[in-house]
Amino acid sequence: MKYSIFIGFLLMSLKLTSQSNGNAQTEIYFQFKAVKRSFSTGSFNITVDFGQKYFAKDSVEGEKIKSKAESFTEISDVLEYMNSMGWILVTAFTTSHDHFFTYYYIMKQDK
Numbered sequence: 001m002k003y004s005i006f007i008g009f010l011l012m013s014l015k016l017t018s019q020s021n022g023n024a025q026t027e028i029y030f031q032f033k034a035v036k037r038s039f040s041t042g043s044f045n046i047t048v049d050f051g052q053k054y055f056a057k058d059s060v061e062g063e064k065i066k067s068k069a070e071s072f073t074e075i076s077d078v079l080e081y082m083n084s085m086g087w088i089l090v091t092a093f094t095t096s097h098d099h100f101f102t103y104y105y106i107m108k109q110d111k
Contacts, residue, residue, distance in 0.1 A: 026111045029090070032082075034075050034103040043073035044103075075103065082107055 030051070034044040048066045065085065072078045079089060087107040095102050 027108050028111055029106060029108045030087075032069060032078060032105050032107070034078075034105070036101065037073075044075060046070050046072055046075075046078055075105070079105070085109075 030049060032046055032048045034046050037043050037045055046069060048069050050062055050066070065082075069078050069081060072081065083089075087109045090106045090108050092103065092105045095104070
């Protein structure tokens with residue numbers, strides 16, 4: 001009796017651990033940073049960071065997105081462009097150092 005209960009629990013635990021979620025979506029994140037240009041009102045220097053894992057340095061898609069986003073001088077233009085490419089704004093935050101503000105935006109895309 002104990003042996004059959006033990007085998008039953010063993011089979012149930014194997015079934016639970018063998019389940020995998022093959023349909024899980026992968027979320028891809030990137031960050032862009034906006035720093036106000038010196039002696040300019042309302043325009044920003046935009047830099048994009050995808051990290052090391054998603055885009056390789058020689059990725060055509062990554063370089064295309066990066067060069068287009070960094071060509072803008074307004075934050076709203078970058079947000080609209082990335083939204084049209086399927087990216088969603090996750091969070092935004094600001095840091096400051098000696099009265100210079102840096103704006104960070106984190107965006108994601110479901111793949």
